[in-house]
Amino acid sequence: xxVIIVGGGSVGRELATRLEDRGENVVIVEENQERxxxxxxxxxxxxxxxxxxxxxxxxxxxxxxKIIVAATGDDDANLLISQLSQSKFSPDRVxxxxxxxxxxxxxxxxxxxxIAPAMATAQAMxxxxxxxxxxxxxxxxxxxxDVQEIEVTADPLIGQSIRELGPELPDGCLIGLVARDxxxxxxxxxxxxxxxxxxxxxxxxxxxxxxxxxxxxxx
Numbered sequence: 001x002x003v004i005i006v007g008g009g010s011v012g013r014e015l016a017t018r019l020e021d022r023g024e025n026v027v028i029v030e031e032n033q034e035r036x037x038x039x040x041x042x043x044x045x046x047x048x049x050x051x052x053x054x055x056x057x058x059x060x061x062x063x064x065x066k067i068i069v070a071a072t073g074d075d076d077a078n079l080l081i082s083q084l085s086q087s088k089f090s091p092d093r094v095x096x097x098x099x100x101x102x103x104x105x106x107x108x109x110x111x112x113x114x115i116a117p118a119m120a121t122a123q124a125m126x127x128x129x130x131x132x133x134x135x136x137x138x139x140x141x142x143x144x145x146d147v148q149e150i151e152v153t154a155d156p157l158i159g160q161s162i163r164e165l166g167p168e169l170p171d172g173c174l175i176g177l178v179a180r181d182x183x184x185x186x187x188x189x190x191x192x193x194x195x196x197x198x199x200x201x202x203x204x205x206x207x208x209x210x211x212x213x214x215x216x217x218x219x
Contacts, residue, residue, distance in 0.1 A: 001025065002064050006051030006081050007071035008035040008044075011097060015071065016044050022148075022209075029060050052080045054088050062089045070096040075103045082112045146208040149179070149200045150216045152193050157215060163189040170210040173203035 003019055005012045008030030016026045016039075028039050029051040039046045049056035051072070062068060068085040070078035078096045085094045095113045098104055107114040127135040137145055152158070157165065162175060166189075169175070177200035178187045193199070201211045 001066035002027070002061055003067045003069065004029060004057070004060055004062055004065045005069045005071055006030075006057075006078075007069075007073070007097075008032070008039040008046060009071070009073060012069075012071040013039055013042060013044065015069065017042075020044070027060050029056060052077050052084065054084055057081075057084060057089065062091070065089065066092045068094050070094070072097070073099060075099055079103070079106060079110075082107060082110055086110065086112070144205055145203065146205040147176070147200060147202045148208050148212055149177075149198050150212045152195065152197045152199055152215050154215055154217055157193055158195050159192055161190055161192045162187045165193070168214075170203075170207040170214070173201055173207035173211045176200045176202040 002025045004027050005016055006029045008028045012028055012030070016028055019026050026044065028044050028046045029049060030036050030039060030046055031048060031050050036046050036048055047056070047060035049059070051057060051060075051070070057068075062085065068081070068089070068091045070081035070085070072078055072081070075098050078098065082094050082096045085091060093113065094111075095115065096107050098107055098114050098116050101116045101118055104114050104116055124135070127138070138147075141147060165175070175187060177184055178191065178193070179198040179200075180194065180196075199215060201208045201215075203211075
C-alpha cells in the first residue's frame with residue numbers, strides 16, 4: 001500500500017524504515033533540504049515541499065494513499081495536514097504525531113489517531129516495569145519477531161475455526177487477536193473466521209510474513 005509520511009525527521013525516517021521492511025510503498029514529504037538529503041541518502045523516496053499544502057500532498061500521491069501520517073515536530077502543522085488529508089483525499093487512515101499531550105483532544109475530535117511521544121515513552125517504560133519479557137520481545141519486532149494485522153480474504157480459511165487452523169499455521173506463529181465489527185478480542189478455539197475479519201499474527205518474522213500471504217493471498 002502507499003503510505004505518505006509528512007516529516008522527514010528522525011521519527012518519519014524510522015517509521016519509513018519499518019514500513020519499507022514490510023514491503024510498503026512509502027513517500028516522505030519534506031521541505032528542509034538537510035532532512036531531504038538525509039532521507040534520500042537512507043534510500044527513501046522523497047517529495048520536496050510543504051506537506052500542509054494540498055497541491056504538494058497531491059503531487060506526492062495522496063490521491064492513492066491508504067495511510068497519511070503527519071509526523072512533523074510542529075503540532076499546528078500536523079493538525080492542518082490531518083485536516084487536509086481527510087477533507088481533500090480519501091485515505092483509509094490518518095495518523096498524527098502530537099508533541100504536546102494537551103493537543104490530543106483536538107486531533108481526536110477530527111477522528112485522527114494520535115500518538116503523543118511523552119505518553120508513548122511512559123507506556124514503553126511501564127511495559128519494561130510490568131511486562132519485561134514482552135517488552136524485550138517487542139523491541140525485536142521487525143528483526144527476529146513480528147506482529148501483523150491483516151484482513152482474511154482466502155476462501156479456504158472462511159468458516160474454519162481457530163482450532164482447525166492451528167495445525168495449518170506456519171511454525172513459530174499463532175493468531176493472537178481477531179477484529180470483527182469494531183470489536184477486538186482474543187479468539188476462543190471454536191471461533192470460526194468470517195470474511196472481512198482482521199487477524200493479528202504474532203511470532204517469528206518469517207513465519208508471520210508467510211501467514212499473512214496465506215490469509216490474504218492478494219497482498
